Amino acid sequence: MQLAVDDRPVADVEVADTVLTRARGLLFRRALPEALLLRPCSSVHGAGMRVPLDVALLSADLAVLGTQVLRPWAVTRPRRGVTQVLEAPAGSFERWGLREGSRLALTSA
Template sequence: MNSNQLLVDDRPVAAVEVADTALTRARGLLFRRVLPEALLLRPCSSVHGAWMRVPLDVALLSTDGEVVHAQVLRPWAVTRPRRGVTQVLEAPTGSFERWGLRAGSRLAFISA
């Protein structure tokens, strides 16, 4: 997985791992004892909380990095696919509130 810096509305907020292969997307955050600050899955339009033990902050993003929808995903729940979503950002619960991330926010990823 690649590591990058996550910017929310041009503010650096966290390190982000990028899962951009079939294998890294399939693994996602499953079975990890320690969660990264953030994980970007791309291409991806929906995620599930199967086998997860804790809720996650999840943002559904357009190709240009606009947050289409943000929510807390509970274990065993599923996000509803939405038009224009091509990538998904996951983070520990409470991260989005700290970062000021919400629907309409613009995200950018800078290679570390």
């Protein structure tokens, strides 16, 4: 799938939407994908991660409710209205222009 930020295609995205794919997330990967969308999901952790990640907390309609850099072993707090979480290598959101208030979309690649 392709991820778009405010109608601009920015990256390929993997969707983790089963219990197993969400549980695995980015753990034990030698190479990180451009982006990973976890749904349903309201918070994430950096346990076992070696590098920081950009994290966007999303509403059901893919509006960005908040962003943060998640350091290894840190945790995001659950937040009202968050139903999905987007993870990407640190620095990705700045390159993509993704910030609170951005609208995301998924399209077939």
